[in-house]
Amino acid sequence: MCLKYSRSSSLITMLDYKEIIVDHYKNPRNFGELEGADLTLDETNASCGDMIRIQVKTQKLKNSKTQNGEGDLVIVDMKWRGVGCAISTAAASMLSEKIVGMNKKDLEQYGEAGVVEMLGGEVNPGRMKCATLAYRGLLKIFENNG
Amino acid sequence: MFDVEKVRNDFPILKRKIHGHDLVFLDSGATSQKPESVLSAMNDYYHNTNANIHRGVYELSSESTRLVDEARGKIAAFIGAKKEEIIFTRNASESINLVMYSWGKENIGSGDAVLVSRLEHHSNLVPWQELCREKGAELRIIDVDANGNLKMTGDEKKTVTENGLTVRLGSFESLLDDKIKMFAITGASNVLGTRPDIQNMIKRVKRATGEAKVLVDASQMVPHMKVNVNVLGADFLVFSGHKMLGPTGVGVLWGKNEILSKMKPFLFGGDMIGEVKLTGATWADIPSRFEAGTPDIAGIVGLGAAIDYLNKLGMENVQIYEKSLMDYALQKMSVLENEGVIKMYGPKDAEDRGGALPFNITGVHAHDAAQILDSFGIAVRSGQHCAAPLVTGFGVPAMVRVTFYIYNTIGEIDYLVEKIRNVPKVFA
Numbered sequence: 001m002c003l004k005y006s007r008s009s010s011l012i013t014m015l016d017y018k019e020i021i022v023d024h025y026k027n028p029r030n031f032g033e034l035e036g037a038d039l040t041l042d043e044t045n046a047s048c049g050d051m052i053r054i055q056v057k058t059q060k061l062k063n064s065k066t067q068n069g070e071g072d073l074v075i076v077d078m079k080w081r082g083v084g085c086a087i088s089t090a091a092a093s094m095l096s097e098k099i100v101g102m103n104k105k106d107l108e109q110y111g112e113a114g115v116v117e118m119l120g121g122e123v124n125p126g127r128m129k130c131a132t133l134a135y136r137g138l139l140k141i142f143e144n145n146g
Numbered sequence: 147m148f149d150v151e152k153v154r155n156d157f158p159i160l161k162r163k164i165h166g167h168d169l170v171f172l173d174s175g176a177t178s179q180k181p182e183s184v185l186s187a188m189n190d191y192y193h194n195t196n197a198n199i200h201r202g203v204y205e206l207s208s209e210s211t212r213l214v215d216e217a218r219g220k221i222a223a224f225i226g227a228k229k230e231e232i233i234f235t236r237n238a239s240e241s242i243n244l245v246m247y248s249w250g251k252e253n254i255g256s257g258d259a260v261l262v263s264r265l266e267h268h269s270n271l272v273p274w275q276e277l278c279r280e281k282g283a284e285l286r287i288i289d290v291d292a293n294g295n296l297k298m299t300g301d302e303k304k305t306v307t308e309n310g311l312t313v314r315l316g317s318f319e320s321l322l323d324d325k326i327k328m329f330a331i332t333g334a335s336n337v338l339g340t341r342p343d344i345q346n347m348i349k350r351v352k353r354a355t356g357e358a359k360v361l362v363d364a365s366q367m368v369p370h371m372k373v374n375v376n377v378l379g380a381d382f383l384v385f386s387g388h389k390m391l392g393p394t395g396v397g398v399l400w401g402k403n404e405i406l407s408k409m410k411p412f413l414f415g416g417d418m419i420g421e422v423k424l425t426g427a428t429w430a431d432i433p434s435r436f437e438a439g440t441p442d443i444a445g446i447v448g449l450g451a452a453i454d455y456l457n458k459l460g461m462e463n464v465q466i467y468e469k470s471l472m473d474y475a476l477q478k479m480s481v482l483e484n485e486g487v488i489k490m491y492g493p494k495d496a497e498d499r500g501g502a503l504p505f506n507i508t509g510v511h512a513h514d515a516a517q518i519l520d521s522f523g524i525a526v527r528s529g530q531h532c533a534a535p536l537v538t539g540f541g542v543p544a545m546v547r548v549t550f551y552i553y554n555t556i557g558e559i560d561y562l563v564e565k566i567r568n569v570p571k572v573f574a
Contacts, residue, residue, distance in 0.1 A: 017518070017572050025573065048513055048529040049543030083543050085511030086573065130513060 017086065018120050020094075025086040030096035034079035039145060043137030045088070045129050052082035052092055054137045058145075061103070072103040073145055080134065087119070087127050092134035094118050104142035107135075148459070148467045154553050156181040156455075167523025170558045175336055175366060175502050175549030176527055177388045180452070184391055187451035188444045198440055200417055210443055217450030218433070221398060224453050225383065226374035231406065233399040233436045234446055238365045239269035241384035241399035242330070244412040244436060245361055246273040249382075250328060252410065253359075256282035259325040261351070261358075263288040263296055263342065264315075264539065265335040268532045270363040274330055279311040286314045286321040290539065294338035294492040318347060322354045329360045333367035337531045337547060338492030339472075339499035341367075348379040359405065365389055366500050369551070370468055372461040381405055391456065392449035395442040406432045413438040464552055471550045471559065472496040475503055478563045487567060491540055501550040504531075507569050512544035515569050519546075522565045 037055035044051040056078045062071040078096045082089075098118065099107070115135050116123050123131045154160050157179050162169045171179060191213065197206035199214050215229075222229045235241045250273075254260065260274045264287055278285040289297045302316030314321060329351045334341045348360050361382040367373055368383075369390035375383055382405075387396040401409075411418055411429055415438035420428035429435045456464065473496045482488045483505075490505045507515045516528035527547045530537045537545055548562065 017514075022573055046534075049534070049538065050511075051543070085513040087513070124517060127513065127517065 021086060021090040021119060024090035024093040028089055028093040030079045030093065032079050032081060034077060037079070039141055041137050041141050041144070043133055043140065045084075045133050047129065048085070050082065050084040050088050050130065050133055052080055052084065052088070052133055052137055054078065054080045054092075054134065054141065056099075056138075056141060072105070073142060074101060074103045075099050075138070075141075076101070078138075084133065085127075085130050087123070088130040088133045091115060091119060091131050095134045095138065099138060104139075107138055107142060148463045148552075150467070150553065150555055153459070154555075156183065157553050158182055158185070160553060164523040164525070165521050170522075170524040170554075170561060172548045172550065172554065172558070172562065173525045173527045174369075174389070174551035174554075175547065177394065178369065178391050178551050179553065180391055180393065180448075181455050183455055184393065184448045184451045188393060188448040191444045191447045196444075199443060200434075213447050213450070214441070214443060217446045217453075220450045220453045220457075222400075224457070225368065225400060226376050227400050228403060230432050231400050231403050233401070233406070233433045234441050235384075235397040235399055235436075236395060236442070237388070237397035238363060238384045238386040239397070241382075241397050242269055242361065242363065243273050244399055245382050245384075245401070246277050248409040248412045248436070249359065249405070250274075250277045251281075254278075254281050254283050254327050257325065258327040259284040259286050259321075259323075260328045260330065261286045261288070261321060261326045262330050263332065264290045264536050265294075265296065265332050265338065265340055265342070266330070266533065266536075267332065267336050267363065267365070268534070270330050270332060270361075271535070274328070275311060279309065282310075283327075284312050284314060284325070286316075286326070288318045288321060289315050290338075290340070290536065293494065294335070294340045295498070296340070296342045318350075322350065324355045326351065326355050326358045329358055330363070331360070332363040332365075333373075334364075334370070334500035334502075335492075335533075335536070336366050336502060337504055337533045337536055337545065339366075339502035339504075340493055341498060341500055344380075345378055352379065366502070369456075370500055371465045375400055387445065387449040387452065390449075391452035393442075393445045396445040396449050399436070403432065406436070409436075411435050411438070415439050459552065467552065468501050468550055469496050471554055471556070472499065472501055472503070474556055475548070475550070475559045475562075478559055479503065479505065482563060482566060487570070491545060502547060503549070504545040504547045506542060506545055507566060510569055510573060512542075512546045514573075515546045515566075518569045518572055519562075519565055522561075522568075524562055524565060 034055035040055045042053050056075045058073050059076050060071040061074045078099050080092050159179050195209045197210045199211040218232045219229050222232045291297050297317040299319045300317040302320040305314045351358050360380040362380040364383050364385045368385040381402050383400040385398050388394040418430050418435050418438040420430050488505045488507050493499045512528035516526050529544050
């Protein structure tokens with residue numbers, strides 16, 4: 001990000017565009033098609049037209065904390081595609097790295113607060129739908145297949 | 147002579163700083179700012195007059211009743227209507243829903259058709275989708291061309307049936323026949339600014355159908371130009387007070403007396419009844435029949451003050467001034483477009499458009515652009531502008547939209563253009 005902007009008195013808004021966001025926006029990680037994906041989900045942001053397709057590979061892992069016979073669904077790989085703004089793109093990119101090894105409970109605990117933290121601790125309220133697009137998609141994957 | 151600096155002085159909010167910059171408010175298409183006279187009229191009402199209308203015989207109640215009555219008269223005169231034909235609602239959306247429920251459900255059935263356009267705001271599209279689905283009627287949608295003008299001639303494009311609703315998309319001419327019972331059309335697109343030649347279209351619909359009713363969504367029209375319902379030829383006209391210097395919470399439905407008088411109520415309750423017995427009730431005459439419950443009295447008073455303000459400026463002057471802003475903006479933005487910095491949408495000539503100018507900055511999502519512009523104090527709308535089928539029809543997920551009103555200036559347009567150039571640098 002240009003120094004010119006962070007020096008301006010509009011620092012608060014511009015915090016949304018810190019270097020890490022611009023980096024993930026320009027070079028999104030895990031972007032593309034996941035070969036051999038076992039689950040696919042499309043999530044859209046109706047108010048702005050952003051859409052994302054999330055593909056994951058999962059495993060059922062026994063967890064000493066949960067007693068159900070089959071074990072918890074855990075995401076072991078994720079790829080994604082879609083059109084979106086810098087915030088939703090960076091969030092999807094960053095989350096695609098964080099999600100590996102998480103089950104439903106882990107993601108719920110991570111929460112929207114974790115997403116905000118991941119994006120640098122500050123998201124304009126008007127952009128929360130952008131920031132949480134991929135997060136909501138991943139939650140749905142767990143809910144639909146839990 | 148239109149003195150914009152004098153106008154700006156009447157709007158307290160324009161003195162605000164946003165992120166350290168002067169506020170440049172370019173989202174009046176969503177809601178306008180309010181002049182001091184509107185704010186003080188509402189404040190004065192609560193300080194000195196507040197009482198419910200039509201209820202008491204005491205002084206405050208009769209004063210309140212008179213204030214609402216006067217405001218109704220001002221609004222009627224503003225659009226060339228009769229006072230009893232003005233119905234207060236919450237907003238234009240509610241006005242359209244009122245017509246859909248009270249007139250549409252009674253008069254539209256299987257085999258009938260409703261004609262709308264692709265330019266419609268969701269509020270003039272979704273109610274008709276739902277009505278047609280419920281009644282087994284056909285929804286016909288006039289398509290737009292690449293410049294955002296309505297397609298007037300040419301073949302029908304396609305027919306889709308989904309979830310029990312059949313939608314036909316095509317040119318005005320290809321969709322026009324006597325099955326149409328309702329023609330619901332915007333007077334000016336909230337996204338592209340397109341101003342269809344509705345007067346001519348209404349004439350043709352009336353000629354082709356004889357009995358079709360016409361509703362004009364004038365939300366982006368009444369605040370910006372002289373509108374006369376007698377000239378337009380429509381049966382219903384809707385608009386929102388908050389887009390024309392009034393407060394939020396008050397909308398207007400105008401309808402022809404002879405049609406409104408035959409319509410059943412939309413909402414039931416106090417004030418809309420004639421006689422009430424334990425087993426039922428009769429309905430009041432218009433406009434009360436459609437105004438159940440205590441209205442937004444202070445809001446109505448505020449809207450009356452807004453009409454006074456606009457009348458003082460003169461709607462012809464408002465229109466001329468706004469056109470000069472649009473002419474200038476189109477000229478400046480065209481330079482950016484030719485340099486590849488932005489892409490604009492909608493009619494290229496200010497003659498054909500209201501005060502909306504949508505665009506995208508090359509390589510930057512509309513939301514990012516709007517947020518970066520906000521950091522310079524510039525308020526613009528981004529997204530689909532409650533008109534998803536129109537925006538996505540241009541092959542983009544979202545657009546940035548600039549809309550002008552009486553307090554905007556040439557200097558603000560220069561500032562906008564300068565800051566648009568800065569936006570891509572954030573991602574460079």
